[in-house]
Amino acid sequence: MNPLLSKLQPYPFERLRQLFASVTPNLALRHISLGIGEPKHATPPFIMQALSDALSTGLAGYPATAGEPALRQACAAWVERRYGLKLDAATQVLPVNGSREALFALTQTVIDPTQAGATVVSPNPFYQIYEGAALLAGATPHFVASDPARNFAPDWDSVPAEVWARTQLVFVCSPGNPTGAVMPLTEWQKLFALSDQHGFIIASDECYSEIYFRDEPPLGGLQAAAKLGRGFERLIAFTSLSKRSNVPGLRSGFVMGDAAVLKSFLLYRTYHGSAMSPVVQAASIAAWGDEAHVVDNRNLYRTKFAQVTPVLAEVLDVKLPDASFYLWAGVPAGWQGDDAAFAKALYATEHVTVLPGSYLAREFNGSNPGQGRIRMALVAETAECLEAAERIARFVRAHPNKV
Numbered sequence: 001m002n003p004l005l006s007k008l009q010p011y012p013f014e015r016l017r018q019l020f021a022s023v024t025p026n027l028a029l030r031h032i033s034l035g036i037g038e039p040k041h042a043t044p045p046f047i048m049q050a051l052s053d054a055l056s057t058g059l060a061g062y063p064a065t066a067g068e069p070a071l072r073q074a075c076a077a078w079v080e081r082r083y084g085l086k087l088d089a090a091t092q093v094l095p096v097n098g099s100r101e102a103l104f105a106l107t108q109t110v111i112d113p114t115q116a117g118a119t120v121v122s123p124n125p126f127y128q129i130y131e132g133a134a135l136l137a138g139a140t141p142h143f144v145a146s147d148p149a150r151n152f153a154p155d156w157d158s159v160p161a162e163v164w165a166r167t168q169l170v171f172v173c174s175p176g177n178p179t180g181a182v183m184p185l186t187e188w189q190k191l192f193a194l195s196d197q198h199g200f201i202i203a204s205d206e207c208y209s210e211i212y213f214r215d216e217p218p219l220g221g222l223q224a225a226a227k228l229g230r231g232f233e234r235l236i237a238f239t240s241l242s243k244r245s246n247v248p249g250l251r252s253g254f255v256m257g258d259a260a261v262l263k264s265f266l267l268y269r270t271y272h273g274s275a276m277s278p279v280v281q282a283a284s285i286a287a288w289g290d291e292a293h294v295v296d297n298r299n300l301y302r303t304k305f306a307q308v309t310p311v312l313a314e315v316l317d318v319k320l321p322d323a324s325f326y327l328w329a330g331v332p333a334g335w336q337g338d339d340a341a342f343a344k345a346l347y348a349t350e351h352v353t354v355l356p357g358s359y360l361a362r363e364f365n366g367s368n369p370g371q372g373r374i375r376m377a378l379v380a381e382t383a384e385c386l387e388a389a390e391r392i393a394r395f396v397r398a399h400p401n402k403v
Helices: 003-007 012-020 045-056 069-083 099-110 129-136 161-166 185-198 221-227 241-245 259-272 278-288 292-313 339-350 382-398
Strands: 093-096 119-122 140-143 167-173 201-205 235-240 253-257 326-330 373-377
Touching (some): 003 129, 069 093, 099 129, 099 167, 099 235, 099 253, 221 235, 235 259, 241 292
16 A cells, blocks of 8 residues: 555544544534535536536547547636636636645655655645645655634745745645635735746635635636736646535536646656546536536625624624635634634534534644634525524523533
8 A cells, every 4th residue: 555645644534523522512503504615505507517418429439538629618707807818718728626636646746756855835724635645756845834814814934945945835825714814916926936946836725716705706826917917927826616606516616827837747647547438518608618617606705794694793703704705713712712612612502513623623732723613605695604603602602611
């Protein structure tokens, strides 16, 4: 067996399952899960229709790993509408089977484990695929200190020069999971300068970019590069239809950016067997070509967060994020920062699932930046999320201290 597998830690949801294993929840209440970031809004009918229509001819041959030209053009057209950027669909765009697959595969493509101290820099808290991909590529993760004053955004200045010197890949997640923080242009400028100096590749995970609460849509990595008057060298951005169009089961997204990196990435994926089904490609073309359903979806989240956040803010340290569909909340002071105990007691008493924040982070400089916080995914319908918020508020008022 691959010895690197032994370095992988249990996924947060497996840890949550173990946490709840001995708990009998209050069965007088129906279960409401805010634990998993799986969109529950209805899939637009026109996407399902496109999927169905493609069945008659879409399974007759092997698909190309690079995707059909029509899909790449649809992706490039969306980038131009969303970010005002003109990409070469043939060389700067590559369809992928969801951003998770691509984040893992790109890491295997770009990391050179023969180089001493090969390092992947990751935000902290973070999406655990960053760590797993780094470890299985033979690299060592370095977790960046986070700044609570800036909604736990990565503090790039905290990374020592000797770490930057051996860094080969940096993960950026903006809007962030779990915090919803968006990286500003000044931070991009700092990271680009470091990439120019040390030669590392930047992987910009932007799968939450279309769910936002401000007037200005979140800044993308390629968009930041263009604003700073530079090209896309050593920069790859990842996006997906899962959250944007409520199709997590479609497993469809694309990557964009540095043509030289994408050429090597395509070679890797050709051997890895990562071609997207023509049926999925047809549905994806339809989805990327329509923006009305995205606006409707975003408005649903805005309405939901406007109702739910004030209820929770009465009892928890929480506020509206910049973007994404998560609330990143601090547990009451009386719980002494024990987010796992809080989640366990909440599940037992109110039959509501939340994810302990410490499960989404790693200890850094003696502390875990997720400790004392919980992540709540407001993915269900508004009424269900509001009921969950009211149960959480009831629980906190009845149990202000650790039980």
